[in-house]
Amino acid sequence: MSGSEPAEAQRTQPQVFVRESTGMVKSASFFDTIALNLSNMSIGALLGVVGLYGYLIPSILGLNFVYTCLLGFVIAVPQFVVYTMMTRRFPRTGGDYVWISRTFGGLWGSSLSFMGYTLETTAYLALIVLSTVFAIGAVGFIQSGFANNTLLGLSLPGNSGGTPLPQFEVGALIFIALIAINVFKPRAGYKLVSALTIFGIATLLIAIATLLWAGHSAVVNYVNSSGWSVSSYVPSGYTDIAPAGTNLTYSAIVGTFTSSSNWITPALFLMPLIFAFAYPWVNAAPAVASEIKGKAALRWNIPISAVIALVLLTSSFATLYYVGGVPFINQAFKSWSISVYYTFNFWTLAMGVAGNSYLAWLIGLGWIIWNVGILAYGIIVISRYLLAQSFDRFLPARISSVNSRFGSPVVAHVIDLVATVTLVGLAAYYYGTVSALFGAIIAAMIYFMFIGLTATAHALKNETGSARLILSVAGLLDFGVFAFISWEFVSNPAVWSLNTLTYGFVIFSFIFGAAIYMGSKRYYMRRGVDISLAYKELPPE
Numbered sequence: 001m002s003g004s005e006p007a008e009a010q011r012t013q014p015q016v017f018v019r020e021s022t023g024m025v026k027s028a029s030f031f032d033t034i035a036l037n038l039s040n041m042s043i044g045a046l047l048g049v050v051g052l053y054g055y056l057i058p059s060i061l062g063l064n065f066v067y068t069c070l071l072g073f074v075i076a077v078p079q080f081v082v083y084t085m086m087t088r089r090f091p092r093t094g095g096d097y098v099w100i101s102r103t104f105g106g107l108w109g110s111s112l113s114f115m116g117y118t119l120e121t122t123a124y125l126a127l128i129v130l131s132t133v134f135a136i137g138a139v140g141f142i143q144s145g146f147a148n149n150t151l152l153g154l155s156l157p158g159n160s161g162g163t164p165l166p167q168f169e170v171g172a173l174i175f176i177a178l179i180a181i182n183v184f185k186p187r188a189g190y191k192l193v194s195a196l197t198i199f200g201i202a203t204l205l206i207a208i209a210t211l212l213w214a215g216h217s218a219v220v221n222y223v224n225s226s227g228w229s230v231s232s233y234v235p236s237g238y239t240d241i242a243p244a245g246t247n248l249t250y251s252a253i254v255g256t257f258t259s260s261s262n263w264i265t266p267a268l269f270l271m272p273l274i275f276a277f278a279y280p281w282v283n284a285a286p287a288v289a290s291e292i293k294g295k296a297a298l299r300w301n302i303p304i305s306a307v308i309a310l311v312l313l314t315s316s317f318a319t320l321y322y323v324g325g326v327p328f329i330n331q332a333f334k335s336w337s338i339s340v341y342y343t344f345n346f347w348t349l350a351m352g353v354a355g356n357s358y359l360a361w362l363i364g365l366g367w368i369i370w371n372v373g374i375l376a377y378g379i380i381v382i383s384r385y386l387l388a389q390s391f392d393r394f395l396p397a398r399i400s401s402v403n404s405r406f407g408s409p410v411v412a413h414v415i416d417l418v419a420t421v422t423l424v425g426l427a428a429y430y431y432g433t434v435s436a437l438f439g440a441i442i443a444a445m446i447y448f449m450f451i452g453l454t455a456t457a458h459a460l461k462n463e464t465g466s467a468r469l470i471l472s473v474a475g476l477l478d479f480g481v482f483a484f485i486s487w488e489f490v491s492n493p494a495v496w497s498l499n500t501l502t503y504g505f506v507i508f509s510f511i512f513g514a515a516i517y518m519g520s521k522r523y524y525m526r527r528g529v530d531i532s533l534a535y536k537e538l539p540p541e
Contacts, residue, residue, distance in 0.1 A: 015529075028190055028285075028288055028291045028292045028293060028297075029190075029194075029293055029294075029297070030293075030294060030296060030297040030300075030301065031194055032190045032191075032193065032194050032292075033284075033285035033288075033292055033297045033301035033305075034197075034285075034301050034304055034305050034308070035193050035194040035196075035197035035198075035377075036190075036193055036284040036285050036288070036377050036380070036381070037281070037282050037284050037285050037301060037302065037305035037306075038197050038201075038305055038308060038309060039193055039196070039197055039284070039373040039374050039376065039377035040281040040282070040283070040284035040374075040377055040378075040381070041277065041278045041279065041281045041282070041305070041309045042128075042277040042278065042281070042370070042374050043200075043204070043277075043278065043309055043312050043313055043316075043370070044200050044204060044347075044366065044367060044369075044370020044371070044373075045128065045131060045277060045370055045371050045374055046273075046274075046277040046278055046313070047204075047313075047316055047345060047346040047347060047367075047370075048131070048135060048345050048346070048347055048367050048370070048371070049131060049277075049345070050065070050273070050333060050345060050346075051332070051333045051338070051339030051340065051343075051344050051345050052339065052340060053270075053273050053495070054330075054333030054334055054339055055238065055240075055333070055334055055335060055336045055339055055340070056238075056494070056495045057266065057269065057270070057334070057495065058495075059266070060266060060330050060331075060333070060334050061258060061259070061260035061262065061266065062259075062260035062261060062262040062263045062264075062265065062266050063263065063266040063267075063270075063330050064263045064266075064267070064321075064326065065270075065317040065320075065321075066314050066317045066318050066321065067263045067267055068263075068266070068267040068270050068271070068274060069274065069278075069310065069313040069314045069317060070310075070314060071264075071267050071268075071271075072267075072271060072274040072275065072278065072279055073279055073306070073309075073310045075271075075481050076275070076279035076280055076306070076481070078452070078474040078475070078477035078478040078481060079279070079280050079282065079448065079478055079481070080282060080302055080303060080306050081470065081471070081474040082451065082452060082455040082471070082474050082475055082478050083096075083282045083283060083286055083302050084299070084302045084303060085455070085467070085470070085471050085474075086099050086286070086454075086455055086458070086471075087285070087286040087289055087298055087302070088298050088299060089458075090102075090289070090538065091289035091290055091292065091298055092289055092290050092388070092538060092539055093287070093288065093289070093290045093291070093384050093387055093388045093391070093539070094287060094384060094385055094387070094388025094389065094391075094539075095283055095286030095287035095288075095289055095384075095385075096113070096117075096283055096286060096287075096451050096454075097109075097110075097113040097117070097287075097385055097388050097389060098388060098538065098539065099451070099454050099455075099458070100112060100113055100447075100450060100451060100454045101113065101392070101394075101535050102535055102536070102537075102538070103453075103454040103457050103458060104450070104454070105532070105535050106392070106394065106517055106521070106531060106532050106534070106535040107514060107517050107518070109535065110389060110392070110394045110513060110516075110517050110535075111510050111513035111514040111517060112446075112447055112450050112510070112513075113385070113389070113447065113513075114389065114394075114509065114510075114512070114513030114516070115443050115446075115447065115506065115509035115510040115513055116443050116444050116446060116447020116448070116450075117283070117382075117385055117444065117447060118382065118385050118386065118389070119440075119443075119505075119509045119512075120440050120441065120443045120444050120447075120509070121378060121381075121382050121385075121444075122382065122416065122419045122420055122423065123423055123440050123505070124378070124438075124440075124441065125175075125374075125375060125378045125379075125382070125416075125420050126420050126421075126423030126424045126426075126427055127427060127438060128371055128374050128375055128378070129171040129172075129174065129175050129375065129420065129424045130157075130167060130171055130424060130427055130428060131371050132171065132174060132368060132371035132372060132375065133154055133167045133170050133171045133174075134154070134155050134156070134157070134167075134343075135155075135347075135364075135367050135368045135371055136154060136155075136170065136368055137151045137152065137153065137154025137155030137156075138151075138154075138155040138343040138348065138364075139348075139351070139361075139364030139365070139367065139368065140154070140155075141154075141155050141343070142343065142348055142351055142352070142360075142364070143351075143357065143360060143361065143364065146226070146227070146342070150163075150166075153166065153167075154166060154167060154170070155343055156340075156341070161233075162428075164428040164429040165428075167428045168424060168425050168428040168429070171424045171428070172421050172424055172425075174372065174375070175375060175417065175420060175421060175424070176417065176421070178192075178372070178375055178376055178379055179379060179413050179414075179416070179417045182379050182380060182383070182408060182413055183408050183410055183413050184408070186407050186408040187407075189376065189379070189380050189408075190380070192376050193373060193376045193377050193380065196369050196370075196372055196373035196376055197373055199366065199369050200366055200369050200370040200373055201312065202366075203362060203363055203365065203366025203367075203369070204312060204316065204366060204370075206359075206362065206363060206366070207316075207346065207347060207350035207363045207366065208315060208316060208319045208350075210350050210353065210354050210359065210363065211319050211320070211322075211323045211349065211350050211353060212319060212322070212323065214323065214353035214354070214355065215323060216323050216324070216325070218323075218353040218355070219250070219323050219324045219328070219349065219353055220250045222349070222352040222353050223248070223249065223250040223253070223328075224249050224250055226342070226352070227247075228247070228248035228337070228338060228342055229245060229246060229247050229248055229337070230242050230243060230244050230245060230246045230248060230335070230337045231244065231336070231337040231341050232244045232245065234336050234337070235336065238336060240335055240336050240337055241253070241256045241331055241334055241335045242256060242335075248335070248337070248338060250328060253327075253328055253331045253332060253335070253338070254325065254327045254328050254331065256331055257326075257327035257328075257330065257331050259326075259327070268488070269488070269492070271484075271485060271488060272441075272445075272485055272488050272489050272492075272496050275445065275485050276438070276441045278309055278313065279306065279309065279310075280444075280448060280482075282302045282305060282306065283381075284377055284380075284381050285297075285301045285302065285305075286302075287381045287384045287385060288380065288381065288384050316346050317346075319346075320346055320349065323353075324349065332344050347363060347364065347366065347367035348364075348367075350363045351363050351364050379413065379416060382412075382416050383408075383409050383412040383413050383416060384409075384412075386399050386409070386412035386415060386416070387399065387400050387402075387409045387412050388539070390412070391539055392531065392534040392535065392539065393520055393524055393529070393531045393534065394516065394517055394520055394531070395516065395520075396520075398411055399411050399412050399415065400412075438496070438497045439489065439493075439496050439497035439498040439499070439502035440502055440505050440506060441489075441496075442486055442489040442490070442496075442498065442502070442506060443505075443506045443509060445482050445485045445486045445489065446482070446486055446506075448478065448482040449478075449479050449482040449483055449486065450479075451478065452474075452475045452476065452477070452478030452479035452480075452481075452482065453475060453479050454475070455471050455472070455474060455475030455478065456471070456472045456475030456476050456479070457475075458471070458475075459471035459472035459475065460472055
């Protein structure tokens, strides 16, 4: 049954689930699933923001981003195995929410999912909205020859000289437009993600080709002609690679570099950054599993997406090192003035050596589009989590309404819109504090720990033979990997934006989810429905 009204309004005897079907249709193609996962893994965004975290690293001795990305892929393999096997067994809307709530029960499972994905993703999307605005400003600022102060205001965080009101206006307008597409043309939402992914990958490959064609000499000439100097303003407690006012020529930057053969220590230190953006985020396609067309897509979308992400990331960083040299690239990322004020990253270096303004604009547009693609995927996926949680009556039944005219969960989209735009406004005006919500990603790392335990519990109870062994071991390894990543977050709070606000957000999210569950259970018990029964069986498609 589908429609804009919840099923219990149409029945005299309420059933456990809101209705007999989700109301969604199978409209996601094989390519759509890969595009969703690649947008979720945020390759283009990571290449754009890596410099924003490089200067926070206590020591970059031995740092090599290629090795770091390779190591990250290896330790994420258990995640790929868990999500591939569990998705094939539970192809339902909400993906891992369904698995974990059926394993740990409504109270614990729903609360963990509400904390680790639903609310965490809303905060993440708000910051990606601002990252999109920063990218727009940075591309324009660079193309103006570092001379347009209005665009500079868009490119900098609010606590570093940015202009909050225009940032909020531009960001909110982009997000509202994407929400509108998914409300009125839900099938177009999938196609939009696919189109943005194609464009993003194409421009990334163009950027790689541009850097390789230009070569090392073009990088040296670009840096020497840019007029970079060490800013007099740097974050409190931080010292740039040279004294304020120092002209940052290529040789001056390289001259501050110290080498080391120990690449493992900095690689492990940076793993929270890699995991915050890239490899673990293969839950997008599983979240819309009931809408996927064909068994091949269920089986292969995650392995293919993971390998593509590995190739794109390592190729991009390898190209940077090849044309710029390890000393220059690492020191540029280490410098606050270069990486933040002058917005140095993979995309902007490719723009700088392009030698053609149209090509430079195209590469810059690719950077922006990667960020927009993240938002487009996020809108689809978070609405499916809200729908699934409402379908079980954990959240209000109205949220699971699927509009009969448009075929989209309108109420879920509106909730996402209000929450995200509100956080965008807060982050724009109070970036120095609210950006700490980036640290809320630790909630997702904790959530993934329990997803690993979910896989192991399911395997030991329901699987036999090799599937039992593979899934149970992968689940335990997954738990260990994310326990380590969570420990790294906590061990370096200044780098990964963990503070009282962040911890409060995570704890509040879980407690709030538990309170919602208990309140909903009490509400429906009075109406003759025990919602805990929903967590003893799979929801219908």
